[in-house]
Amino acid sequence: MIKVSVFYPNAANGRFDMPYYLNKHMPMVQQRLGTALKGVSVEHGLGGGQAGSPTSYLAMGHLLFDSVEAFQQAWGPHAEAIVGDVPNYTNTQPVIQVSEVKL
Amino acid sequence: MIKVSVFYPNAANGRFDMPYYLNKHMPMVQQRLGTALKGVSVEHGLGGGQAGSPTSYLAMGHLLFDSVEAFQQAWGPHAEAIVGDVPNYTNTQPVIQVSEVKL
Numbered sequence: 634m635i636k637v638s639v640f641y642p643n644a645a646n647g648r649f650d651m652p653y654y655l656n657k658h659m660p661m662v663q664q665r666l667g668t669a670l671k672g673v674s675v676e677h678g679l680g681g682g683q684a685g686s687p688t689s690y691l692a693m694g695h696l697l698f699d700s701v702e703a704f705q706q707a708w709g710p711h712a713e714a715i716v717g718d719v720p721n722y723t724n725t726q727p728v729i730q731v732s733e734v735k736l
Numbered sequence: 737m738i739k740v741s742v743f744y745p746n747a748a749n750g751r752f753d754m755p756y757y758l759n760k761h762m763p764m765v766q767q768r769l770g771t772a773l774k775g776v777s778v779e780h781g782l783g784g785g786q787a788g789s790p791t792s793y794l795a796m797g798h799l800l801f802d803s804v805e806a807f808q809q810a811w812g813p814h815a816e817a818i819v820g821d822v823p824n825y826t827n828t829q830p831v832i833q834v835s836e837v838k839l
Contacts, residue, residue: 636779655839680833680834682832682833688833688835693741730791730793731783732782733779735779736758736777
């Protein structure tokens with residue numbers, strides 16, 4: 634299993650519309666990616682490790698797939714629509730990481 | 737539900753011993769935190785969003801708790817033992833983020 638994580642950095646004047654992300658963007662992503670998408674999770678950043686320290690990311694979204702190949706095949710035809718929706722909920726520059734799920 | 741994410745940056749000459757992390761560190765964390773710990777996940781970074789681009793993090797570990805207060809109460813008495821084990825599996829400086837699980 635692999636996880637595609639999208640990190641939205643806590644930049645100065647960073648905006649992230651969590652209701653839009655949860656109610657519009659993620660359902661669209663799920664509909665587009667279909668059965669290749671094995672799971673979804675979303676987190677809202679509260680803070681860093683020390684009390685009162687800033688969060689690294691305003692939000693994170695994670696998508697699970699069986700393999701990197703399954704992700705690429707499912708993502709390719711819909712990349713433009715999915716990426717094109719990003720400015721509707723954030724002005725930050727998302728950072729993407731592909732990981733192998735170990736536990 | 738809240739998630740405590742520990743990110744291990746992909747630094748120059750960064751070392752991360754995944755077998756130690758999975759077989760020694762995480763079981764110790766689970767034993768120390770007990771029933772306050774509601775879930776655990778671990779990922780190994782493969783790459784960035786573009787083919788061939790570097791991963792942001794060598795590895796990530798995530799711990800689930802019912803609330804920030806439940807995390808702090810469970811973590812406090814064991815922080816020294818848990819943090820003290822970090823040099824046994826990595827030379828990177830972990831970055832911690834506390835997040836609210838939305839989905």
